[in-house]
Structures are given as structure tokens and as C-alpha cells.
Amino acid sequence: MQTMLGVIGGSGVYQIDGLEGASWVKARSPWGRPSDEVLVGRLNDLPIAFLPRHGRGHVHDPATVPYRANIDALKRLGCTDIVAVSAVGSLREDFAPGDFVIVDQYIDRSHHRPMSFFGHGCVAHVSLADPTCPRLGAACAAAARIEGLTVHTGATYLSMEGPQFSTRAESRMYRSWGADVIGMTGMSEARLAREAELCYASVAMVTDYDCWHETHGAVDVAQVIAVVRANADSARGLVAQLPGLLDLDRSPCPHGCDRALDHAIITAPDKRDAALLDRLDAVAGRVLQAL
Numbered sequence: 001m002q003t004m005l006g007v008i009g010g011s012g013v014y015q016i017d018g019l020e021g022a023s024w025v026k027a028r029s030p031w032g033r034p035s036d037e038v039l040v041g042r043l044n045d046l047p048i049a050f051l052p053r054h055g056r057g058h059v060h061d062p063a064t065v066p067y068r069a070n071i072d073a074l075k076r077l078g079c080t081d082i083v084a085v086s087a088v089g090s091l092r093e094d095f096a097p098g099d100f101v102i103v104d105q106y107i108d109r110s111h112h113r114p115m116s117f118f119g120h121g122c123v124a125h126v127s128l129a130d131p132t133c134p135r136l137g138a139a140c141a142a143a144a145r146i147e148g149l150t151v152h153t154g155a156t157y158l159s160m161e162g163p164q165f166s167t168r169a170e171s172r173m174y175r176s177w178g179a180d181v182i183g184m185t186g187m188s189e190a191r192l193a194r195e196a197e198l199c200y201a202s203v204a205m206v207t208d209y210d211c212w213h214e215t216h217g218a219v220d221v222a223q224v225i226a227v228v229r230a231n232a233d234s235a236r237g238l239v240a241q242l243p244g245l246l247d248l249d250r251s252p253c254p255h256g257c258d259r260a261l262d263h264a265i266i267t268a269p270d271k272r273d274a275a276l277l278d279r280l281d282a283v284a285g286r287v288l289q290a291l
């Protein structure tokens with residue numbers, strides 16, 4: 001199987017330059033319309049599909065990003081791996097604005113999002129013990145180091161509902177929980193990528209100190225976008241290193257991301273809902289067709 005990398009751009013990252021033969025294509029999904037068209041091209045022979053999470057012009061708020069359509073559409077296009085770029089607030093002194101963080105755990109405090117592709121008529125329970133792919137995360141960390149960026153690994157992302165930023169009491173509480181960074185989109189995407197058997201890694205760019213820090217003012221949008229813009233070349237450079245670090249011929253994921261559904265579906269075959277099974281053709285086709 002050939003590796004194809006999906007890149008999801010976060011706040012302030014609405015396109016990527018330098019893709020060979022790039023064109024924006026309409027991607028279809030039975031889960032609705034993705035956030036935008038997808039920019040498809042190649043970077044040093046590696047096929048890449050780029051999707052801006054909030055759409056060009058930032059039209060979708062964190063709760064209404066069509067997460068299922070986005071993940072399903074990237075899978076239908078042939079993506080095997082997804083690198084998600086996100087702006088985050090720092091919940092620790094030593095993660096400074098401009099630093100990069102490879103997230104590997106989440107605490108989910110969102111509550112108005114579709115949580116699963118599965119449900120009534122086809123119930124599945126995948127493991128989220130390790131919600132990101134260690135192999136892909138290591139490649140992202142290596143790419144950041146090659147680019148000379150300050151990168152932290154092994155971090156917990158507090159996924160809040162938003163759209164308002166946190167209160168100081170919440171921010172202090174999240175710090176006491178051991179969360180390292182905070183954002184509004186990460187977990188909603190990671191859980192669906194796992195169900196879709198895609199390797200998923202999160203590259204977070206620290207843009208602010210949220211509102212807990214005594215000598216930094218409370219975060220606002222202008223600050224987030226200014227830091228993302230100032231570090232856009234770094235993010236681009238990191239992505240540009242990935243083709244040299246990922247095998248073009250994709251070997252099975254040693255952590256089992258691409259086999260997440262092997263033992264997950266529990267609904268008896270004769271009780272499954274045909275309409276839901278139709279919509280699951282890309283996400284779960286590998287296991288549903290095997291029956």
C-alpha cells in the first residue's frame with residue numbers, strides 16, 4: 001500500500017505551499033460536506049491531501065467543524081496517515097509561544113460534537129488508550145528537530161468546548177489535572193481518526209499562555225493568529241521534512257492504528273443497520289467486507 005499523508009491545517013493555516021501538481025478538489029462523504037475542498041498534490045513523491053479544518057476564511061467554529069466528513073473524505077482520498085496542525089494555549093511555564101508540541105494524550109471536555117461514526121445499528125468500541133500514533137508522532141518530532149525548532153514530546157491536550165476561552169479558574173484546574181496544552185478541536189478529530197483506522201499525529205503550535213499566567217495577559221484571537229503567522233514557515237518546514245521520514249511504501253502500523261477495528265464491532269451481523277453500513281464503507285470497509 002502507498003503512503004498518503006493527510007494534513008489538517010488549524011487556525012491561521014488555511015493552505016500549504018510547495019505541493020507539486022497541486023489542485024483543490026471537491027471531496028465527497030456520506031457524512032456531510034467537509035470543511036472545504038482538499039488541496040491534493042505531491043511533496044518529494046509523497047502524495048499529500050491538505051484540508052483546512054475551519055475552511056478557507058475560517059468559517060467553521062470548533063463545535064461545527066464537520067469532523068466526521070473531514071476524516072471520512074481524507075480516508076476516501078486514500079490517506080493512510082494524518083498530521084493535524086493546531087494552535088494551542090500553554091498550560092506550563094516551559095512551553096513558550098512559538099514552541100511546537102507533539103501531543104500524545106487528551107482530556108476531553110467537549111460535549112457538542114459527534115463522537116463516533118458508529119452507533120445504533122452498528123456499535124463499535126475502539127481503544128483510545130494511546131490516541132495518537134507513536135510512529136507518526138516520532139516522525140513529526142524528528143521533522144521538527146531537523147528544522148531546528150523547539151519541540152516538546154509526550155504532552156496532554158485539554159480539548160475544551162469553546163468557543164469562548166477558559167476562565168482563570170478553569171485554566172488553573174486544567175493545570176492541576178496535568179494537562180500541558182489547551183485547544184478546542186484535538187480530541188474530536190483524534191477519536192474519529194482512530195475509528196477510521198488512520199494513523200494520527202498532532203503537531204501543536206503554542207500561541208499563548210491561556211489566562212493562568214501572572215505576567216502574561218489573557219489570550220485573545222489576535223495573539224493566536226499573530227504567533228501562528230510568525231511561525232508559519234516553521235510549520236511548513238516541518239511538513240516539508242516528512243516525506244524524507246515516512247516510507248512511501250507503507251508497512252503495517254506497528255502500533256495497530258490501521259487495525260483498530262479488528263475486535264471493535266460488537267453488533268451481531270444480522271442486527272446491523274444497512275443504511276449505516278453503507279455510510280461506513282470507507283471507515284470500516286476493511287472489516288465489514290471481510291465478514
Ligand SMILES: CSC[C@H]1O[C@H](OP(=O)(O)O)[C@H](O)[C@@H]1O
Pocket residue numbers: 009010011053054061062085086087088162183184185186220221224225
Ligand atoms: C483562533 S483561537 C481558538 C481556535 O484556535 C484553535 O484552533 P485549531 O485547533 O483549529 O488550530 C482552537 O482549537 C480554536 O478553534
Ligand SMILES: Nc1ncnc2[nH]cnc12
Pocket residue numbers: 087088089090160165166182183184207208209210211219224
Ligand atoms: N488558550 C487557548 N484556549 C483554547 N484554544 C486555543 N487555541 C489557541 N490558544 C488557545
